[in-house]
Amino acid sequence: xxxxxxxxxxxxxxxxxxxxxxxxxxxxxxxxxxxxxxxxxxxxxxxxxxxxxxxxxxxxxxxxxxxxxxxxxxxxxxxxxxxxxxxxxxxxxxxxxxxxxxxxxxxxxxxxxxxxxxxxxxxxxxxxxxxxxxxxxxxxxxxxxxxxxxxxxxxxxxxxxxxxxxxxxxxxxxxxxxxxxxxxxxxxxxxxxxxxxxxxxxxxxxxxxxxxxxxxxxxxxxxxxxxxxxxxxxxxxxxxxxxxxxxxxxxxxxxxxxxxxxxxxxxxxxxxxxxxxxxxxxxxxxxxxxxxxxxxxxxxxxxxxxxxxxxxxxxxxxxxxxxxxxxxxxxxxxxxxxxxxxxxxxxxxxxxxxxxxxxxxxxxxxxxxxxxxxxxxxxxxxxxxxxxxxxxxxxxxxxxxxxxxxxxxxxxxxxxxxxxxxxxxxxxxxxxxxxxxxxxxxxxxxxxxxxxxxxxxxxxxxxxxxxxxxxxxxxxxxxxxxxxxxxxxxxxxxxxxxxxxxxxxxxxxxxxxxxxxxxxxxxxxxxxxxxxxxxxxxxxxxxxxxxxxxxxxxxxxxxxxxxxxxxxxxxxxxxxxxxxxxxxxxxxxxxxxxxxxxxxxxxxxxxxxxx
Numbered sequence: 001x002x003x004x005x006x007x008x009x010x011x012x013x014x015x016x017x018x019x020x021x022x023x024x025x026x027x028x029x030x031x032x033x034x035x036x037x038x039x040x041x042x043x044x045x046x047x048x049x050x051x052x053x054x055x056x057x058x059x060x061x062x063x064x065x066x067x068x069x070x071x072x073x074x075x076x077x078x079x080x081x082x083x084x085x086x087x088x089x090x091x092x093x094x095x096x097x098x099x100x101x102x103x104x105x106x107x108x109x110x111x112x113x114x115x116x117x118x119x120x121x122x123x124x125x126x127x128x129x130x131x132x133x134x135x136x137x138x139x140x141x142x143x144x145x146x147x148x149x150x151x152x153x154x155x156x157x158x159x160x161x162x163x164x165x166x167x168x169x170x171x172x173x174x175x176x177x178x179x180x181x182x183x184x185x186x187x188x189x190x191x192x193x194x195x196x197x198x199x200x201x202x203x204x205x206x207x208x209x210x211x212x213x214x215x216x217x218x219x220x221x222x223x224x225x226x227x228x229x230x231x232x233x234x235x236x237x238x239x240x241x242x243x244x245x246x247x248x249x250x251x252x253x254x255x256x257x258x259x260x261x262x263x264x265x266x267x268x269x270x271x272x273x274x275x276x277x278x279x280x281x282x283x284x285x286x287x288x289x290x291x292x293x294x295x296x297x298x299x300x301x302x303x304x305x306x307x308x309x310x311x312x313x314x315x316x317x318x319x320x321x322x323x324x325x326x327x328x329x330x331x332x333x334x335x336x337x338x339x340x341x342x343x344x345x346x347x348x349x350x351x352x353x354x355x356x357x358x359x360x361x362x363x364x365x366x367x368x369x370x371x372x373x374x375x376x377x378x379x380x381x382x383x384x385x386x387x388x389x390x391x392x393x394x395x396x397x398x399x400x401x402x403x404x405x406x407x408x409x410x411x412x413x414x415x416x417x418x419x420x421x422x423x424x425x426x427x428x429x430x431x432x433x434x435x436x437x438x439x440x441x442x443x444x445x446x447x448x449x450x451x452x453x454x455x456x457x458x459x460x461x462x463x464x465x466x467x468x469x470x471x472x473x474x475x476x477x478x479x480x481x482x483x484x485x486x487x488x489x490x491x492x493x494x495x496x497x498x499x500x501x502x503x504x505x506x507x508x509x510x511x512x513x514x515x516x517x518x519x520x521x522x523x524x525x526x527x528x529x530x531x532x533x534x535x536x537x538x539x540x541x542x543x544x545x546x547x548x549x550x551x552x553x554x555x556x557x558x559x560x561x562x563x564x565x566x567x568x569x570x571x572x573x574x575x576x577x578x579x580x581x582x583x584x585x586x587x588x589x590x591x592x593x594x595x596x597x598x599x600x601x602x603x604x605x606x607x608x609x610x611x
Contacts, residue, residue, distance in 0.1 A: 002033045002098055005049050006061040007068055009040035010083050017041045020063045020086035027090025033098075035061075040068065061097040070150035074121075077101050122153045122218060125169050126181040127188050129160035130203050130255070136518055137161045140183045140206035147210025155181075155214075160188065179221045181206075181214070187252040187332035197221035204445075208525060246364065253329035253363055254456050257321050258557070261459055264317025265555035266562060267309045273566040275306015282307050284315050321463060322346045322359035329363025334370035334396075337388045341366035341396035345404050352409035356460025357416045361408055362400065370396040420461070420468065431470070431547040438471060439478035439543025439582075443535040446482060446520045455479070459556045469552030473569065474543040476515050476553055477579050480560070481542045482535035483512030483519030484579070485586020489594075492587060496594040501526070512583075515559035527594065534589035542582030549574035 006024050010016035021037040028035035038049045049072070054060070060078045062068055063086035070078065079097035086093050126144050130136035141157040148155035158169045169192070174180075180198045182188050183206035190198060199217035206213055271279055283289060293311065296304035323346030330342025345366045349358030370392050379387065441454035458475040461468040490497050490505025497505065504522050511519030524531045552570040555562050563569050563576075 002058045002101070003056055004028055004033055004035040004059055004061055004094065004097065005053055005057040006035060006037040007040060007049070007064060008037060008083060008086065009064040009066045009068055016065065016083040016087065020083040023087050023090035024061065024063060024094065025090075027092075027094045030091055031094060033094065035094075040064075040066075059097050059101050061093070063093065067146075074149075074152040120152075122148075122178045123176055124148055124153055124155040124179045124181060124214070124217075125173050125177040126155060126157040127160060127169070127184060128157060128203055128206065129184040129186050129188055136185065136203040136207070136521075139518070139521060140203035141167075143206040143208075143210030144181060144183060144214065145210070147206075147212070147214045150211050151214055153214065153218075160184075179217055181217050183213070185248070185251050186255045187249070187328070207521065249329050249332035249364070249367065250360070250456070251452060252332035253325045253327075253359075254452060254459075256328040257325040258459075260317045260321045260324055261463065262555070262557040264313040264321065265462070266558060266565075267313030267317065269555050269562065269565045269568045271306040271309030271311075271313065273306075273568075274309065275303045277567070279303065279307045279310045282310065284311060318463060319350070322350045322356065325356070325359040326363035326366065329360070330367035330370065333364070333367025334374065334392075335388075337374065337392035337396065338367045338370040340393040341370055341400045344397050345400040348401060348404040348409070349412070352404070352413055353416075354409060354412040355416045355420075356456075356463060357419070358409070358412050361412050362404055365403060365408065366396055366400040369399050432544045434471065435474045435478075435543035435545070435547030436540045437543075438474050439481075439539040439541070440536045442475055442478040442517060442543070443482045443520075443539035444532070446517045446524060446535070451479070451517060455556075462554070462556055467554070469554055469570070470547055470550065472556060473551040473553035473575060474546040476557070476559070477546045477551075477575065477582070478539035478543040479517040480512050480515050480579055481539045481582035481586055482517055483508040484583040485512075485535065485538045485590070486520055486523050486531070487512060488583055488587040489590040493591050493594075495596040495598065496590070498526075498597065513560045515557060530590065530593040534586050534593060537589050538582040538586030541585050542578050545578035545581060546575060549578060551575040551578065 006021070008017050008020040008024070010020075017039050018041070021039050024037055025035055036049060036053055037047060039046045051072075054072055054076065057076065060073045060076045062070075062078060062080045063083050064080070065083050077100040079093075079100050081093055081096070124144075126141070128137050128140040128144065130140070137159050138161065141159050144157050145155055156169060156173055157167060159166045174192055174196065177196060180193045180196045182190070182198060182200045183203050184200070185203050197220070199220055201213060201217075282293075286292070290311075293304050293307050296307065323343045326346025326349060327339050327343035330338035330345070332338075342363050345362030346359050349355075349362045352358060354361070373392055373395055374387065377387065377391065379391075438454045438458065441450050444450045454475055458471040462472040487505050487508035490502050490508070494502060501523060504519075508519040520531065520535055524535070549571055551572075551574060553575075554568050563572060569575050
């Protein structure tokens with residue numbers, strides 16, 4: 001006779017939860033086993049399992065369609081299934097659960113199994129990072145944390161976000177680790193983990209299924225672990241073998257570029273608001289222009305302050321955005337030896353007036369030049385240390401620079417100008433179509449690759465020699481609409497959302513107002529086939545209206561918090577109207593597509609009872 005503890009849970013915690021519990025009790029008793037079932041429902045946990053009961057159990061059975069905290073069951077054999085399976089055949093589910101235990105009826109055997117589980121617990125370290133370092137970074141860290149802990153492993157996750165690294169891994173943490181998990185959409189420096197098994201994936205994988213990701217990482221490490229000391233000095237100069245393709249490299253460049261763009265754009269807007277638009281004509285070609293601004297502080301303080309903000313943003317931050325983009329694309333491809341060629345290639349792209357496209361070309365050119373040089377050049381072991389510090393940067397810079405001057409510069413400049421001329425001519429229906437496309441892209445994956453592609457496109461046009469502000473306005477408005485629509489829906493239609501979703505809806509107001517589209521991810525993960533189409537329709541309409549109304553935006557980020565700086569948004573009332581309309585469309589779509597929770601639960605219960 002085996003001792004079983006179980007937990008049943010479904011999204012609403014009404015019918016399926018209790019029907020599954022009853023079926024499991026009948027199934028266990030019919031086979032002569034003892035069972036205690038904890039039900040987790042809308043009124044809280046009932047028949048709660050005690051620590052003593054868990055310690056005495058031979059197996060833990062989880063029949064759930066909602067997230068269950070597994071930390072209590074560390075070291076115990078766990079069998080997981082759905083409530084529907086438990087309702088349909090409780091006896092079979094109990095038999096399958098007991099198959100997890102080597103000797104199902106003997107307590108000593110259960111203790112042995114528990115000890116084996118404990119001894120197999122892994123010590124894991126991880127890093128999460130995304131291009132902006134806001135929502136995806138921390139949600140992925142949470143997914144890894146919960147996934148590892150639910151399997152009985154310990155984990156420490158370092159987040160590399162927009163405010164720098166947090167919960168930083170120490171040398172001692174890394175030495176003690178059995179496995180390294182990198183869940184990142186940008187380049188992460190792996191040199192600290194040399195000799196450790198490394199599993200690389202995206203932030204979305206960690207967010208969607210942290211437990212499955214951890215299982216896959218452990219399985220990969222067991223199949224072919226990396227041996228310490230395998231890499232030599234010469235290998236340090238070469239790029240990592242694991243490649244993610246051009247888009248990964250682009251996202252890395254964009255992630256490092258964004259702070260320069262955001263800071264520069266907002267400072268330019270503040271400069272215009274304080275000093276007026278005449279500051280754009282301030283002569284910065286003279287060597288003593290900074291001293292001139294300083295002297296103006298005593299005669300025309302507002303003009304001086306506005307001119308200072310303009311110079312900081314336009315002449316410093318914006319001067320660097322193309323070189324930084326280029327440098328970190330090259331870094332993603334070729335590691336540190338690619339930084340100097342990429343940065344210098346980006347400066348040359350700026351001198352040639354090739355804009356954002358020039359930065360892309362120079363970054364990929366420098367990265368792959370250094371990558372192939374690192375693979376092709378072989379030096380004696382005692383000279384290998386010269387590769388990353390001298391030979392690769394020198395040759396990479398020379399080759400990249402010559403190609404940018406003699407081959408790439410002029411064609412890219414003409415291509416960039418043709419693109420700008422074409423977009424400047426967009427009017428009427430064509431402008432609306434572009435707005436629809438950009439808006440739908442912003443909502444498709446909520447901060448993922450498609451969203452970032454639309455954002456990078458609009459940012460590049462905003463920072464061109466002749467700035468195009470309409471696409472940037474459409475992109476930011478469309479990125480604000482999904483979380484605002486979700487927030488409105490959870491406020492108006494509470495019967496269609498779970499309690500946790502209602503709480504998340506309150507935070508979505510702030511996230512939407514701040515242009516953080518990732519605020520929709522918890523809702524999309526729970527119900528993608530209703531939430532994502534609703535968000536895409538609302539954002540597409542917002543993007544189309546913004547373009548139709550001729551709304552322009554002169555800064556690349558900030559949400560509602562920068563809109564009321566004078567001169568930042570053109571046609572501000574119509575711009576706000578487009579966001580409001582998109583928000584109501586998203587909420588309306590959710591009302592139509594999502595049914596009340598109670599009605600869905602009753603229907604599922606009826607179907608299960610019939611089966």
